[in-house]
Amino acid sequence: MCGIVGYLGPSKAAPVLLSELRCLEYRGYDSAGVAVIESGELVVLKAAGKLSNLETLLTDKKPTATVGIGHTRWATHGIPNDENAHPHTDCTGTIAVVHNGIIENYQALCAELTAAGHTLVSQTDTEVVSHLIEDEYKKCVLECNGDALLVAIERAVKRLEGAYALGIVSQKHPERIYAVNHNYSLSVGLGDGESFLASDSVAVRQFTNKLIRLEQSEIAEVTVNGARLFDFNGTFIDRQAIEVDMNPYIISKDGYRHFLLKEIHEQPISMRQTMGKYINHPDKPIDLRPTENGGGHFGNYGVNLTETQLKSIERINIVACGTANYAGMAGKYILEEICGIPVDVEIASEVRGRKPLLNDKTLCIAVSQSGETADTLAAFTEAQAAGAMSMGITNRADSHLSRITDNLMVTECGIEVSVAATKSFTAQVACFYVLALYIAETRKLLPPAEIFRLKQQLLLVPALQERILSQEKIIQQQSIKYAEAHDMLFMGRGINYPVALEGALKLKEISYIHASGYAAGELKHGPIAVLDAKVPVVTIVVPGKVYEKTLSNAQEAKARNAQMIAVATEGDDRAKGIFDTIFTIPQVDELFSPLVTVLPLQLMSYFIADYLGKDVDQPRNLAKSVTVE
Numbered sequence: 051m052c053g054i055v056g057y058l059g060p061s062k063a064a065p066v067l068l069s070e071l072r073c074l075e076y077r078g079y080d081s082a083g084v085a086v087i088e089s090g091e092l093v094v095l096k097a098a099g100k101l102s103n104l105e106t107l108l109t110d111k112k113p114t115a116t117v118g119i120g121h122t123r124w125a126t127h128g129i130p131n132d133e134n135a136h137p138h139t140d141c142t143g144t145i146a147v148v149h150n151g152i153i154e155n156y157q158a159l160c161a162e163l164t165a166a167g168h169t170l171v172s173q174t175d176t177e178v179v180s181h182l183i184e185d186e187y188k189k190c191v192l193e194c195n196g197d198a199l200l201v202a203i204e205r206a207v208k209r210l211e212g213a214y215a216l217g218i219v220s221q222k223h224p225e226r227i228y229a230v231n232h233n234y235s236l237s238v239g240l241g242d243g244e245s246f247l248a249s250d251s252v253a254v255r256q257f258t259n260k261l262i263r264l265e266q267s268e269i270a271e272v273t274v275n276g277a278r279l280f281d282f283n284g285t286f287i288d289r290q291a292i293e294v295d296m297n298p299y300i301i302s303k304d305g306y307r308h309f310l311l312k313e314i315h316e317q318p319i320s321m322r323q324t325m326g327k328y329i330n331h332p333d334k335p336i337d338l339r340p341t342e343n344g345g346g347h348f349g350n351y352g353v354n355l356t357e358t359q360l361k362s363i364e365r366i367n368i369v370a371c372g373t374a375n376y377a378g379m380a381g382k383y384i385l386e387e388i389c390g391i392p393v394d395v396e397i398a399s400e401v402r403g404r405k406p407l408l409n410d411k412t413l414c415i416a417v418s419q420s421g422e423t424a425d426t427l428a429a430f431t432e433a434q435a436a437g438a439m440s441m442g443i444t445n446r447a448d449s450h451l452s453r454i455t456d457n458l459m460v461t462e463c464g465i466e467v468s469v470a471a472t473k474s475f476t477a478q479v480a481c482f483y484v485l486a487l488y489i490a491e492t493r494k495l496l497p498p499a500e501i502f503r504l505k506q507q508l509l510l511v512p513a514l515q516e517r518i519l520s521q522e523k524i525i526q527q528q529s530i531k532y533a534e535a536h537d538m539l540f541m542g543r544g545i546n547y548p549v550a551l552e553g554a555l556k557l558k559e560i561s562y563i564h565a566s567g568y569a570a571g572e573l574k575h576g577p578i579a580v581l582d583a584k585v586p587v588v589t590i591v592v593p594g595k596v597y598e599k600t601l602s603n604a605q606e607a608k609a610r611n612a613q614m615i616a617v618a619t620e621g622d623d624r625a626k627g628i629f630d631t632i633f634t635i636p637q638v639d640e641l642f643s644p645l646v647t648v649l650p651l652q653l654m655s656y657f658i659a660d661y662l663g664k665d666v667d668q669p670r671n672l673a674k675s676v677t678v679e
């Protein structure tokens with residue numbers, strides 16, 4: 051979704067801002083813009099569409115300014131056009147603002163500002179901010195002993211309701227950029243005589259490894275010499291920059307055609323890294339506690355739940371959206387199977403407005419690759435407010451989620467650039483196995499030998515994934531036969547039901563083919579009506595408790611002439627008798643099978659989408675992290 055960047059230093063700002071904005075492209079956007087201070091004048095350049103449109107403007111105008119802010123906008127209030135693109139200025143054209151998030155009371159503020167004689171030209175909620183600062187600045191210049199612009203910003207932001215991050219420049223102070231964070235994410239990067247700003251630290255990490263994260267309700271005054279932090283009352287906050295590990299955040303396709311394909315292939319390594327962090331050896335107890343250096347992360351990290359708390363959990367409530375929600379559904383099967391604790395999984399956006407039935411014996415787990423998904427964060431904070439214990443599973447230790455809980459498991463996937471989640475899904479599911487085994491160890495729920503066996507099985511999974519990935523060419527040939535389909539059904543039972551949902555989501559996200567996932571037993575209760583010879587049905591069938599029943603459900607589809615595809619185990623002769631196409635997987639314990647069965651489905655979606663010529667890394671209408679409810 052929206053992205054904020056900034057630069058201040060000896061170099062020309064425009065190329066740096068563009069380079070920062072490029073790092074944020076993966077988040078999804080529909081317009082982009084910059085504001086620079088060129089020879090003492092504020093200059094705003096912005097354009098709807100891809101960054102290349104903004105680049106053309108910058109090539110034309112060739113600004114030489116060395117200070118500026120930039121933005122990629124994903125439209126929420128007002129259509130994606132030039133006018134609504136950020137930055138937004140005030141009536142005097144001297145203050146420019148870029149904004150992520152939503153100003154919930156913008157309509158009231160807009161009415162007030164208009165009545166006071168301001169002219170607002172866009173349909174956005176953002177524009178009120180520049181006009182509020184304009185008003186406050188006029189007053190502060192007369193009233194304030196201190197710094198008028200800083201005080202004006204403090205006063206203006208106190209009037210805003212909602213969650214937001216802001217970047218602000220004023221031509222009156224070309225030596226500074228201001229950054230404001232309120233329940234959002236914003237980081238300042240400190241270089242040698244230059245400073246950077248970004249809502250996603252990935253954009254800054256290409257230039258420096260010294261980062262300062264703005265916490266809740268903070269303002270940073272950024273100069274070439276560093277950043278001074280204040281709360282909204284102007285109280286100085288002393289915080290030093292943290293040195294971060296830049297490697298996992300290098301954005302590169304590494305020779306792959308698409309980020310998506312690269313990320314599918316990265317799963318064995320991200321799984322090994324994620325599990326390896328918590329499981330040293332199957333013989334040793336799992337350790338989720340924070341490590342001294344924060345695990346090399348920029349942000350909170352580690353689980354601080356005490357043994358007493360872990361023993362007191364009576365119920366687990368998982369909140370998440372999209373793919374992360376399906377990882378949570380797999381988590382339910384895992385936690386219930388290993389720990390015997392009842393688990394509910396909620397679509398995070400469905401939590402709002404409902405009576406919270408949680409208490410201090412409930413552990414609420416938010417699962418979010420980005421750690422920024424507004425629906426997930428809202429559901430999570432409601433659970434916290436209801437008194438539940440809380441824990442996050444995220445790929446971004448520097449995210450908002452990491453700020454609002456003391457208990458964080460971090461998936462070690464490195465940056466996931468493709469909008470469609472792949473490696474984050476398997477790493478999230480891996481976290482659920484680790485967590486379940488951790489709880490089982492702490493609560494002595496299983497004999498040590500069984501826990502040892504389960505850990506061993508889990509640690510073998512990346513090697514099984516590698517075997518599937520080595521069959522990529524076969525999967526490609528098998529997949530593109532189905533590229534002309536208009537509808538596809540995915541079904542699985544038990545722990546592979548969430549995989550069916552994820553398979554369907556992947557296909558529709560990147561190929562735009564309509565696809566639905568079902569619990570295999572549900573097919574006969576309705577969806578079977580849509581089946582005919584034109585509809586491929588993908589069945590996930592692995593040996594285990596639900597094998598027979600899943601095969602019966604597949605037979606029901608076959609009897610309706612559907613095109614039959616399976617993800618099935620090597621050497622499964624019964625499957626061979628039913629399915630036209632089989633994506634074979636190695637033998638795997640049913641309990642761990644989602645980590646394996648999902649891979650052929652990811653590859654199938656990728657190959658179909660690529661065959662159809664779709665923009666697989668940035669599918670239409672989608673954003674990588676959805677920061678509005």
Ligand code: M6R
Pocket residue numbers: 371372373374375417418419420421422423426469470471472559672673674675676
């Ligand atoms: O960053 P999050 O994991 O919270 O994102 C949640 C969903 O928006 C995300 O999983 C979405 O469904 C992806 N596009 C899936 O490919």
